[in-house]
Amino acid sequence: MPxxxxxxxxxxRRQILDAARSCFARKGFHExxxxxxxxxxxxxxxxxxxxxxxxxxLIGAIAARSxxxxxxxxxxxxGEEELPPLDEIVARFAHGVIERMGPxxxxxxxxxxxxxxxxxxxxxVAIGGLLGDVRLWxxxxxxxxxxEGRLPPDCDPKAVAIVLTSIIPGLILQRLLLGxxxxxxxxxxxxxxxxxxxxxxxxxxxx
Amino acid sequence: MPxxxxxxxxxxRRQILDAARSCFARKGFHExxxxxxxxxxxxxxxxxxxxxxxxxxLIGAIAARSxxxxxxxxxxxxGEEELPPLDEIVARFAHGVIERMGPxxxxxxxxxxxxxxxxxxxxxVAIGGLLGDVRLWxxxxxxxxxxEGRLPPDCDPKAVAIVLTSIIPGLILQRLLLGxxxxxxxxxxxxxxxxxxxxxxxxxxxx
Amino acid sequence: MPxxxxxxxxxxRRQILDAARSCFARKGFHExxxxxxxxxxxxxxxxxxxxxxxxxxLIGAIAARSxxxxxxxxxxxxGEEELPPLDEIVARFAHGVIERMGPxxxxxxxxxxxxxxxxxxxxxVAIGGLLGDVRLWxxxxxxxxxxEGRLPPDCDPKAVAIVLTSIIPGLILQRLLLGxxxxxxxxxxxxxxxxxxxxxxxxxxxx
Amino acid sequence: MPxxxxxxxxxxRRQILDAARSCFARKGFHExxxxxxxxxxxxxxxxxxxxxxxxxxLIGAIAARSxxxxxxxxxxxxGEEELPPLDEIVARFAHGVIERMGPxxxxxxxxxxxxxxxxxxxxxVAIGGLLGDVRLWxxxxxxxxxxEGRLPPDCDPKAVAIVLTSIIPGLILQRLLLGxxxxxxxxxxxxxxxxxxxxxxxxxxxx
DNA sequence: CATGAATGAGGCTTCATTCAT
DNA sequence: GATGAATGAAGCCTCATTCAT
Numbered sequence: 001m002p003x004x005x006x007x008x009x010x011x012x013r014r015q016i017l018d019a020a021r022s023c024f025a026r027k028g029f030h031e032x033x034x035x036x037x038x039x040x041x042x043x044x045x046x047x048x049x050x051x052x053x054x055x056x057x058l059i060g061a062i063a064a065r066s067x068x069x070x071x072x073x074x075x076x077x078x079g080e081e082e083l084p085p086l087d088e089i090v091a092r093f094a095h096g097v098i099e100r101m102g103p104x105x106x107x108x109x110x111x112x113x114x115x116x117x118x119x120x121x122x123x124x125v126a127i128g129g130l131l132g133d134v135r136l137w138x139x140x141x142x143x144x145x146x147x148e149g150r151l152p153p154d155c156d157p158k159a160v161a162i163v164l165t166s167i168i169p170g171l172i173l174q175r176l177l178l179g180x181x182x183x184x185x186x187x188x189x190x191x192x193x194x195x196x197x198x199x200x201x202x203x204x205x206x207x
Numbered sequence: 208m209p210x211x212x213x214x215x216x217x218x219x220r221r222q223i224l225d226a227a228r229s230c231f232a233r234k235g236f237h238e239x240x241x242x243x244x245x246x247x248x249x250x251x252x253x254x255x256x257x258x259x260x261x262x263x264x265l266i267g268a269i270a271a272r273s274x275x276x277x278x279x280x281x282x283x284x285x286g287e288e289e290l291p292p293l294d295e296i297v298a299r300f301a302h303g304v305i306e307r308m309g310p311x312x313x314x315x316x317x318x319x320x321x322x323x324x325x326x327x328x329x330x331x332v333a334i335g336g337l338l339g340d341v342r343l344w345x346x347x348x349x350x351x352x353x354x355e356g357r358l359p360p361d362c363d364p365k366a367v368a369i370v371l372t373s374i375i376p377g378l379i380l381q382r383l384l385l386g387x388x389x390x391x392x393x394x395x396x397x398x399x400x401x402x403x404x405x406x407x408x409x410x411x412x413x414x
Numbered sequence: 415m416p417x418x419x420x421x422x423x424x425x426x427r428r429q430i431l432d433a434a435r436s437c438f439a440r441k442g443f444h445e446x447x448x449x450x451x452x453x454x455x456x457x458x459x460x461x462x463x464x465x466x467x468x469x470x471x472l473i474g475a476i477a478a479r480s481x482x483x484x485x486x487x488x489x490x491x492x493g494e495e496e497l498p499p500l501d502e503i504v505a506r507f508a509h510g511v512i513e514r515m516g517p518x519x520x521x522x523x524x525x526x527x528x529x530x531x532x533x534x535x536x537x538x539v540a541i542g543g544l545l546g547d548v549r550l551w552x553x554x555x556x557x558x559x560x561x562e563g564r565l566p567p568d569c570d571p572k573a574v575a576i577v578l579t580s581i582i583p584g585l586i587l588q589r590l591l592l593g594x595x596x597x598x599x600x601x602x603x604x605x606x607x608x609x610x611x612x613x614x615x616x617x618x619x620x621x
Numbered sequence: 622m623p624x625x626x627x628x629x630x631x632x633x634r635r636q637i638l639d640a641a642r643s644c645f646a647r648k649g650f651h652e653x654x655x656x657x658x659x660x661x662x663x664x665x666x667x668x669x670x671x672x673x674x675x676x677x678x679l680i681g682a683i684a685a686r687s688x689x690x691x692x693x694x695x696x697x698x699x700g701e702e703e704l705p706p707l708d709e710i711v712a713r714f715a716h717g718v719i720e721r722m723g724p725x726x727x728x729x730x731x732x733x734x735x736x737x738x739x740x741x742x743x744x745x746v747a748i749g750g751l752l753g754d755v756r757l758w759x760x761x762x763x764x765x766x767x768x769e770g771r772l773p774p775d776c777d778p779k780a781v782a783i784v785l786t787s788i789i790p791g792l793i794l795q796r797l798l799l800g801x802x803x804x805x806x807x808x809x810x811x812x813x814x815x816x817x818x819x820x821x822x823x824x825x826x827x828x
Numbered sequence: 829c830a831t832g833a834a835t836g837a838g839g840c841t842t843c844a845t846t847c848a849t
Numbered sequence: 850g851a852t853g854a855a856t857g858a859a860g861c862c863t864c865a866t867t868c869a870t
Contacts, residue, residue: 008829028326030237033864044831045866055865086401108325115322118315118383119235128384135385151400159397162381162389169380170373176325177335178342182369190366193358194293195401215854241840251856252841262840422850442740444651447843458852459845469844500815522739529736532729532797533649542798549799556814565814573811576795576803583794584787590739591749592756596783604780607763607772608707608816629833655861665835666862676861 013051016041017065020058025105029059029112056122063113063126066106070130073097074137083144086195090167091188097168098175098184110172135165167191220258223248224272227265232312236266236319263329270320270333273313277337280304281344290351293402297371298395301378305391317379342372374398427465430455431479434472439519443473443526470536477527477540480520484544487511488551497558500609504581505602511582512589512598524586549579581605634672637662638686641679646726650680650733677743684734684747687727691751694718695758704765707816711788712809718789719796719805731793756786788812 019041023032034055038045052058073096077089084092101107117127135158142157142164151160167187174182226248230239241262245252259265280303284296291299308314324334342365349364349371358367374394381389433455437446448469452459466472487510491503498506515521531541549572556571556578565574581601588596640662644653655676659666673679694717698710705713722728738748756779763778763785772781788808795803 028322031326034866035864038832046832046868047830049866050829111318111322111325114380114384115235115318118318119238124384131381131384135381152403155400156393156396158388159393160400161397162378162393163374163397163401165381166374166377167370168373168377170375170377171369173321173376174338174342174369174372177321177331177338181365186363186366186369189363190368190370193362193367194370196359212853219854240838242838245857253843253857254855256841257854260841442736445740448845449843452853460847460853461851463845464850525732525736525739528794528798529649529732532732533652538798545795545798549795566817569814570807570810572802573807574814575811576792576807577788577811577815579795580788580791581784582787582791584789584791585783587735587790588752588756588783588786591735591745591752595779600777600780600783603777604782604784607776607781608784610773626832633833654859656859659836667836667864668834670862671833674862 021105025108060122067130087188087191094184135161138164228269228312232315267329274337294395294398298391301391342368345371435519439522474536481544501602501605505598508598549575552578642683642726646729681743688751708809708812712805715805756782759785
């Protein structure tokens with residue numbers, strides 16, 4: 001009985017989270033009422049409240065759910081012995097996010113979560129953690145690149161990571177607001193061109 | 208009287224918009240009630256409604272306001288004859304956004320606006336336009352870089368622009384969610400290191 | 415100067431009342447805001463308030479305005495020596511109300527006023543007075559008809575008046591809700607047929 | 622459970638409608654706030670909104686409710702084989718409306734509904750339908766009277782119906798605005814006197 | 829476990845009215 | 850006399866949440 005119950009509970013949780021994610025992707029957090037989620041999930045208010053104590057907790061659970069997905073993705077990308085070229089790494093990451101996580105609506109939810117994270121501690125922890133993990137991962141990548149001599153030996157891996165971490169959110173934003181011109185291949189090509197840039201010496205920054 | 212009145216109206220508009228921006232930066236769009244804005248602006252409901260017909264219109268006006276600011280910034284950056292190095296351009300842009308627009312709270316509002324733009328047509332136009340302008344500007348920059356031989360002659364300027372356009376939003380996000388480690392100088396340094404990356408040939412992408 | 419001023423005041427009053435009547439006929443009392451009337455009249459809030467101390471007073475003034483119109487109409491109808499046939503009297507009354515007062519929108523305002531009269535003392539006085547006058551007039555008509563032998567000598571003129579008083583409001587209602595089938599000629603014909611009705615003796619009412 | 626629930630829902634609907642009708646009769650549609658209805662019904666805002674989606678819908682439901690009542694009344698009046706005298710028919714109708722429907726407040730609501738019907742499509746349909754039904758019924762009555770030789774063979778039943786349809790609304794109005802002098806018996810007497818009127822020939826209408 | 833009716837605080841907005849200019 | 854910006858109470862309605870069944 002405990003096993004059955006536990007399975008049942010888990011199935012219910014998923015059922016609710018899927019419904020919520022779908023609503024959130026379609027209408028946004030704030031325009032989605034719990035009534036919408038009740039309807040979408042086919043469950044009653046009481047049932048949903050048995051599994052999640054508030055709307056915030058529901059949002060938090062959805063936000064939290066992408067952490068393992070992203071973690072798995074990151075691990076997978078670096079699974080190989082040798083580090084692929086940087087544009088390839090970014091492309092794989094983008095591909096994972098857009099092609100694999102995208103269809104479930106997570107990508108559409110991302111900007112909602114970023115916005116909410118600024119004022120909601122729970123979401124802040126979830127999203128900040130996710131972004132922090134990604135940046136840490138890029139820092140490790142930068143270190144390896146530096147150690148392999150593919151980045152200047154005196155470079156700051158964290159600084160490099162900050163730039164690289166920017167790309168995926170920026171790409172998501174462009175896809176959602178400007179359309180799907182901003183795709184994985186284009187990003188790779190753009191990055192590839194950039195990495196070959198002729199960095200001419202400058203004698204003094206204007207800043 | 209007409210002139211005075213017009214000035215007065217304009218002052219009121221600003222007064223309301225400043226109050227709203229301040230509230231939105233502090234609490235976010237959705238947690239800010241109109242009552243908050245009435246209080247912050249020192250005006251009554253009716254007075255605010257004389258200038259803006261709804262909360263949405265107020266948000267839209269604030270979103271629309273950053274377009275000229277950003278346009279001016281972009282124009283200013285490229286004022287000089289010769290194109291500065293790319294990391295310098297990015298740094299100037301980031302500096303303008305963070306140091307000049309930041310204090311008024313616009314930067315904190317940005318993610319709210321990105322999120323809202325996905326479901327609110329008016330905001331979509333405003334924010335999409337802004338982001339589109341920026342990308343177009345980067346496209347022009349990329350063309351010049353290519354023409355000056357600082358990017359590969361066969362590169363796609365738009366692809367480059369997509370990557371470069373990503374950086375500022377990604378940076379904003381990191382600042383807001385992970386803290387001010389992600390600053391202008393670090394970004395410049397990271398980008399500088401990247402642009403010198405040793406792009407080793409790869410015999411086949413995994414994608 | 416006093417003369418000029420008085421004329422001016424009177425012109426303003428009319429200007430406001432006409433605008434108000436027009437709005438009320440178009441949208442109803444409650445859906446018409448004072449702002450609507452300011453716009454329609456081309457005057458400012460302050461100007462209107464100089465002439466009428468409240469929306470209610472404005473409505474009251476409009477209601478009061480029809481009293482002399484109706485009084486004149488009634489007097490005119492009975493101007494002749496001999497009383498016309500009853501269906502003719504009703505037809506003239508209906509004609510006066512619908513054709514002469516109708517175009518200004520008064521007829522469309524009537525049901526609004528009836529409704530308001532039930533809860534607003536000022537309007538109650540105005541509309542009740544009007545309806546009472548009409549009924550009193552019909553009572554006089556019934557008395558004359560009885561005295562001329564065209565109604566049974568033992569009939570109650572007031573009872574007759576109550577029935578006759580009903581016809582015009584009922585006609586207005588039908589015109590407004592069911593359309594203009596209910597016109598003056600049809601009413602006259604219907605009444606004419608009824609007045610010739612074969613009143614067969616009944617031995618006991620079911621009431 | 623289903624049966625119980627359905628009954629429960631129906632009871633709630635009635636509870637709300639009764640409360641609303643009572644408020645509306647007391648204060649009129651516009652002076653009655655939803656808060657008044659919540660208080661009168663003993664329910665909360667949310668509860669009322671579960672059953673009626675807006676104040677308009679509530680008003681519409683009340684308006685719609687009188688249609689079957691009136692229909693039943695009309696059917697009942699003509700239940701017998703032979704047509705009673707016309708004044709008797711009118712008296713029965715008036716009696717039904719005033720004595721049976723009156724106490725619930727419907728009669729006091731009628732003028733409100735007439736006024737609203739002019740600008741509110743839903744109410745227009747409800748009230749227009751009601752009035753149209755009544756007029757149609759009177760048309761049938763007039764046809765029978767004509768066929769029985771109690772109205773001129775060449776008369777227009779619809780014209781007769783228009784006059785007869787006027788009486789009840791006109792009576793309601795007089796009761797509400799001038800007091801209860803205008804009662805069923807007086808109306809019957811007045812009509813009785815009228816139907817015996819000496820319709821003297823006229824050589825030309827003044828219209 | 830599940831249901832769904834009920835709660836009620838609080839949000840956005842309107843509009844009659846006032847008053848400094 | 851006239852203007853029209855400003856006021857602020859009050860209205861309608863939504864929705865996260867609770868709880869009796």
